[in-house]
Amino acid sequence: MSPIGLRTESLSVGYQDRQVIQGLDLVFPVGRSTAILGPNGCGKSTLLRALARLLKPSAGRVLLGDADLHAADTRDVARQLAILPQFPLAPDAINVGELVRRGRTPWRGLLAPWTRDDSDACTDALDAVGMTDMADRPLAELSGGQRQRAWLALVLAQRTPLLLLDEPTSHLDLAQQIEMLKLLQQRVADTGMTVVSVLHDLNLAARFSDHLVLLSPQGLIAEGAPETVVTAENLHRAFGLAAQVMADPLTGRPWILPH
Amino acid sequence: MIRGTVLVLLLAGSAALALLVGQIHLSPASLWDGLTGGDGPAALTISVLRGPRVAVALLSGAALGLAGAVFQLLLRNPLASPDVMGFTGGSGLAILAAIAMGVSIPLPLAAAAGGLAAGLIVLTLSRPAGSRGGIDGASPVTIVLVGIGVGFAASAFGSFLMTRLSGPQAAEAQRWLVGSLSARDWSHVRILMAAGGALALCLALQVRALRLLELGAELASGLGLKVARARLLLAATAIGLCAVAVSIVGPVAFVALMAPPVGARLARATDPGARLAAAAGAGAVIMVLADLVARASLPGLQLPIGVTTGILGAPYLLWRLSREMERGEL
Numbered sequence: 001m002s003p004i005g006l007r008t009e010s011l012s013v014g015y016q017d018r019q020v021i022q023g024l025d026l027v028f029p030v031g032r033s034t035a036i037l038g039p040n041g042c043g044k045s046t047l048l049r050a051l052a053r054l055l056k057p058s059a060g061r062v063l064l065g066d067a068d069l070h071a072a073d074t075r076d077v078a079r080q081l082a083i084l085p086q087f088p089l090a091p092d093a094i095n096v097g098e099l100v101r102r103g104r105t106p107w108r109g110l111l112a113p114w115t116r117d118d119s120d121a122c123t124d125a126l127d128a129v130g131m132t133d134m135a136d137r138p139l140a141e142l143s144g145g146q147r148q149r150a151w152l153a154l155v156l157a158q159r160t161p162l163l164l165l166d167e168p169t170s171h172l173d174l175a176q177q178i179e180m181l182k183l184l185q186q187r188v189a190d191t192g193m194t195v196v197s198v199l200h201d202l203n204l205a206a207r208f209s210d211h212l213v214l215l216s217p218q219g220l221i222a223e224g225a226p227e228t229v230v231t232a233e234n235l236h237r238a239f240g241l242a243a244q245v246m247a248d249p250l251t252g253r254p255w256i257l258p259h
Numbered sequence: 260m261i262r263g264t265v266l267v268l269l270l271a272g273s274a275a276l277a278l279l280v281g282q283i284h285l286s287p288a289s290l291w292d293g294l295t296g297g298d299g300p301a302a303l304t305i306s307v308l309r310g311p312r313v314a315v316a317l318l319s320g321a322a323l324g325l326a327g328a329v330f331q332l333l334l335r336n337p338l339a340s341p342d343v344m345g346f347t348g349g350s351g352l353a354i355l356a357a358i359a360m361g362v363s364i365p366l367p368l369a370a371a372a373g374g375l376a377a378g379l380i381v382l383t384l385s386r387p388a389g390s391r392g393g394i395d396g397a398s399p400v401t402i403v404l405v406g407i408g409v410g411f412a413a414s415a416f417g418s419f420l421m422t423r424l425s426g427p428q429a430a431e432a433q434r435w436l437v438g439s440l441s442a443r444d445w446s447h448v449r450i451l452m453a454a455g456g457a458l459a460l461c462l463a464l465q466v467r468a469l470r471l472l473e474l475g476a477e478l479a480s481g482l483g484l485k486v487a488r489a490r491l492l493l494a495a496t497a498i499g500l501c502a503v504a505v506s507i508v509g510p511v512a513f514v515a516l517m518a519p520p521v522g523a524r525l526a527r528a529t530d531p532g533a534r535l536a537a538a539a540g541a542g543a544v545i546m547v548l549a550d551l552v553a554r555a556s557l558p559g560l561q562l563p564i565g566v567t568t569g570i571l572g573a574p575y576l577l578w579r580l581s582r583e584m585e586r587g588e589l
Contacts, residue, residue: 054477078483085477089335091470093529105471106483110464158482 003030003192004065004080004161006051011060013043013050019058020046024220026213033188033195035205037229038215039239044198045086045166047215051196052083052164064162078106082155086166090139096150097135100125103157125156128187145176152183165197169204177201181208206230206254214238230254262533263526266540270317273547277313278305280555307444315443316550316564317543318451319504320514324522324542325462326504327515328535329497332469333490338403338579340516341374341501345409349377350502351436351510352413352420358432359420367454371502377413378498381406400583403576438511438565440550447507454503461496462535468493469531511546511565513572518542545571 007027014020020043028034036044049055051062053069062069064080082103091099103125104118126132129149134142139150148168155163168184169177185208188195199205205212206226214221214229216238222229235241235256242259278293279285281304285293289301327340341347353373354366362369385402417436421429468489471479476486501515519534522541528534549567556562 049477052477052481054480074480074485075483078481081481083477083481085475085481087475088478089473089475091473091529102470102474102482105467110467154478155481 003194005030005063006081006162006194006196007063008051009061009063011047011050011062012058013046013055014058021050021215022219023060026220026223028194028196029211030194031188031192032210033184033197033208034211034213035197035199035209036213036215037199037202037205037238038221039217042215042217042238044215048083048164048166048196048198052081053077054083075106078158078160080160081162081164082158082160083164084151084155084166084168086170088151090147093138093140095136095138096126096131096142096153097122099139099150100135100153100157103154106158121157121159122153125153128156128190129153129183145172145179148172148176148180149183152180156187160193162194163196165195167198167200170200177204184208202230202235202256206256207248207251226253230256262528263537263540266522266525266537266544269525269544270540273544273551274313274317277316277547277551278309280551281309311444311448312440312550313547314445314448315451315507316440316546318448318455319508319511320518320542320544320546321539322451322455322458322500322504322542323511323515323546324518324538324540325459325535326497326501327517327542328519328522328538329462329469329493329500330515331519332531332534333472333493333497334402336402337520338400338516338576338583340519341378341498342510342512342515343403343576344406345377345381345413346374346498346501347505347510347512347515348410348413349380350374350505352377352417354506355417355420355432355436358428359423366506367450367503370506371499374498374502374505375495377409378494381409384409400580403580435509436565437563438509438568439563440508441554441561441563443507451503451507455500458496458500458503459539462493462500463532465489465493465496466532466535469535473531508546509563509565511549511568513568513575514542514545514549517572517575518545521545 005027008024011024012019012022024047036047038044046055050057056070064072064077069077100122104121108118126135129152131146131149131153134146139147142150152168169180172180181204184195184197187193209226211224212226212229213223214234221238222234230245232243232245235243235245244257244259246255246257247253248255275290278290279287283304285301285304289299290305292299293302293305330339330341330344331337350370350373353369357364357366357369381402385405421432424432468484471482471484472486472489480486518541519538522528522537523534525541526533526537528537546564549571550564553562553564553567
């Protein structure tokens with residue numbers, strides 16, 4: 001997969017009655033993982049949905065490479081940019097292998113036979129999430145963490161240089177959250193893909209992301225490396241939270257101690 | 260045993276039974292003779308009377324089953340189907356209006372237009388207040404209630420139109436409105452085969468879209484599906500299938516509602532493609548058996564098929580509704 005950039009150009013997005021995001025200029029670093037953070041209602045998911053072409057901007061543009069994302073063909077976009085929504089729906093009685101195979105849809109013609117590339121992509125995706133031996137297991141019988149990894153395998157099988165995830169850790173326990181974030185970190189390191197996720201947990205985001213975007217209902221608070229974004233002042237501005245920020249003794253990443 | 264075997268056996272069995280039983284009972288031997296082109300009275304009964312009737316039942320049942328399955332998959336709603344949602348009633352009213360006003364447009368087209376109009380009204384009225392469009396938000400029970408209301412309105416207008424018809428015209432219209440398979444000939448079979456076949460083929464090409472829509476609109480879009488267009492195309496195909504069936508056999512109730520779950524259960528189908536095939540098979544079986552019961556249960560009296568499907572389908576609908584209520588949907 002060749003690297004391709006994703007950025008926004010004075011992007012405004014909103015629903016009928018209110019603007020959620022206004023005039024946002026962001027560049028998501030290629031081959032890195034970016035986390036979008038902020039308090040509830042700040043427009044994290046709205047931003048991600050606009051990046052994923054699920055919402056039309058009310059002004060400004062999202063640029064995929066040099067092309068306007070919202071003017072591009074849906075299928076061309078699906079070959080470059082994958083989205084894992086927060087609540088995908090699980091079809092009845094589907095097993096993991098069948099689920100992952102659906103990730104190949106953008107690469108296949110309507111009546112095209114299954115190709116070697118298709119099976120390779122699925123094998124590789126299952127391998128990346130450590131579910132090679134679970135392909136025949138029904139999705140419904142898996143634990144929450146395994147199910148989330150199966151969904152991740154589906155979008156990895158899509159083989160896109162860009163992957164967007166909407167709160168990929170939101171219904172997982174702590175161990176599963178860390179497992180999921182490590183998987184993504186590993187995938188970025190292995191393949192050079194660009195990952196953009198909406199995350200809730202600031203400590204985990206600072207620990208596992210290369211780049212942070214901190215939003216508040218008033219707009220962008222800060223963006224950049226975790227050390228520059230997660231500061232006591234920024235936390236106060238975004239969340240109204242009084243906290244002290246320490247350096248994690250193991251990684252040197254910022255670690256938040258709320259007062 | 261291969262999935263679907265039960266359904267195929269049922270299909271063959273019910274079709275054979277429907278050819279054998281009637282005012283003149285045929286023996287299996289004479290059935291074979293009739294089917295292979297003999298020229299006895301059995302052959303005549305089959306080629307002129309029961310053959311087209313059974314073929315119309317099979318094909319219209321399959322079309323209704325497909326239409327029901329598409330709506331149930333599309334709306335993720337076991338109560339969705341063109342009859343419950345008022346489409347069939349709309350189709351019926353449009354045809355009645357065409358007859359009453361003496362407009363010469365092909366009946367399937369009139370039926371499709373009426374069905375589409377009724378469907379739009381139902382979906383618009385079912386939409387939750389403040390929803391940003393789309394049909395995802397409407398609860399199953401709301402759609403059914405609104406559909407029943409629209410169905411009542413259609414039948415009220417229908418009754419009004421009936422008063423405008425001459426005696427014999429009104430009698431035929433009345434029979435047709437309940438749904439009937441009597442006096443159907445091979446020309447009806449040909450219409451069903453051509454139009455229904457073309458639409459079924461369109462549907463086969465849309466199975467992939469159904470498979471993506473199953474994952475939710477957002478993931479489907481992320482996987483390259485033009486979601487709004489795909490939904491519209493699927494709904495239009497289903498309304499078309501329903502309209503073709505209704506224009507031939509009348510607004511037969513409940514077949515489209517019952518066929519998809521019955522078929523899926525019998526064939527243990529889970530994938531959308533398999534579900535569609537199973538619904539078509541089950542629709543055909545239900546239609547043939549319902550017609551058989553309608554014409555053979557009371558000696559000397561031929562009931563319209565809509566009476567049998569109504570007796571069968573109303574309890575099913577009530578049972579489904581009570582299940583939805585238990586799940587807190589109402």
